[in-house]
Amino acid sequence: MDPFLQAAIDEAKLGLSEGGLPIGSVLVRGGQIIGRGHNRRVQHGDPMAHAEIDCLKNAGRQATYKDTVLYSTLMPCFLCTGAAVQFGVPKVVVGESITFPGGESKWGRSGDFMEAAGIEVVNLHDATCIQMMRDFIAANPKLWNEDIGV
Amino acid sequence: MDPFLQAAIDEAKLGLSEGGLPIGSVLVRGGQIIGRGHNRRVQHGDPMAHAEIDCLKNAGRQATYKDTVLYSTLMPCFLCTGAAVQFGVPKVVVGESITFPGGESKWGRSGDFMEAAGIEVVNLHDATCIQMMRDFIAANPKLWNEDIGV
Numbered sequence: 001m002d003p004f005l006q007a008a009i010d011e012a013k014l015g016l017s018e019g020g021l022p023i024g025s026v027l028v029r030g031g032q033i034i035g036r037g038h039n040r041r042v043q044h045g046d047p048m049a050h051a052e053i054d055c056l057k058n059a060g061r062q063a064t065y066k067d068t069v070l071y072s073t074l075m076p077c078f079l080c081t082g083a084a085v086q087f088g089v090p091k092v093v094v095g096e097s098i099t100f101p102g103g104e105s106k107w108g109r110s111g112d113f114m115e116a117a118g119i120e121v122v123n124l125h126d127a128t129c130i131q132m133m134r135d136f137i138a139a140n141p142k143l144w145n146e147d148i149g150v
Numbered sequence: 151m152d153p154f155l156q157a158a159i160d161e162a163k164l165g166l167s168e169g170g171l172p173i174g175s176v177l178v179r180g181g182q183i184i185g186r187g188h189n190r191r192v193q194h195g196d197p198m199a200h201a202e203i204d205c206l207k208n209a210g211r212q213a214t215y216k217d218t219v220l221y222s223t224l225m226p227c228f229l230c231t232g233a234a235v236q237f238g239v240p241k242v243v244v245g246e247s248i249t250f251p252g253g254e255s256k257w258g259r260s261g262d263f264m265e266a267a268g269i270e271v272v273n274l275h276d277a278t279c280i281q282m283m284r285d286f287i288a289a290n291p292k293l294w295n296e297d298i299g300v
Contacts, residue, residue: 046207047237053198061191061195078232080232085232086255086299106266107267
């Protein structure tokens with residue numbers, strides 16, 4: 001198991017234990033985790049608190065993101081994709097994209113948008129990540145749809 | 151003066167008075183402001199606290215954004231564009247795009263991305279908004295560049 005994906009999964013589980021959505025994220029530089037976070041929409045009543053946004057917030061202000069890798073247990077939506085594109089994160093590693101293939105828009109999908117914007121996207125197709133979201137969505141379909149604005 | 155742009159300018163001025171960047175935003179539904187915010191990167195040490203994200207956060211959880219209009223004193227970057235696309239905000243009104251023509255990426259600019267994703271973008275070319283950002287960028291070029299990840 002990739003240790004950074006494991007850290008993102010740990011964050012997702014923490015979110016679940018708080019009554020939130022099980023989506024976690026870490027930001028890595030030079031083999032070190034410099035920020036970590038999880039979805040806190042429910043916990044904070046904050047629709048912007050997606051896992052990747054929470055992680056980037058917790059990492060604090062950075063002079064550059066050019067030497068960072070953003071991990072997420074789930075394919076990022078357009079909000080989180082937009083953050084990676086704007087701040088110049090060159091590589092995004094995702095746990096899975098089976099339960100959520102990325103945000104949808106008239107333009108296309110958020111994963112394709114990251115790649116069109118020059119980001120390297122690595123999908124680890126992780127079974128733990130898939131099962132975690134499958135279980136959550138089956139039990140909480142309304143909460144999940146709200147999270148992605150459906 | 152559009153009263154919602156005026157409210158966004160008031161938010162921007164509040165941010166400036168706190169030592170932050172003068173960028174403000176409001177979310178409108180049915181002629182009522184349901185959320186307002188301003189850039190708080192400096193105030194909260196939070197690189198994700200762009201004006202539009204702060205505004206959408208302060209508006210709280212919404213069942214839908216299909217009947218909302220997002221105002222910003224400045225052309226939104228990819229982070230904020232991404233939020234509007236993901237959550238289905240159909241219309242974005244911007245104060246100006248002279249001091250910042252939108253986020254840049256290998257794909258193209260964030261304003262064009264909003265339009266490609268089906269969002270109606272209205273630019274009010276407001277002189278107050280332009281002057282406010284011109285003055286700020288001239289006095290704080292490093293802080294401004296950090297805000298947009300340059």
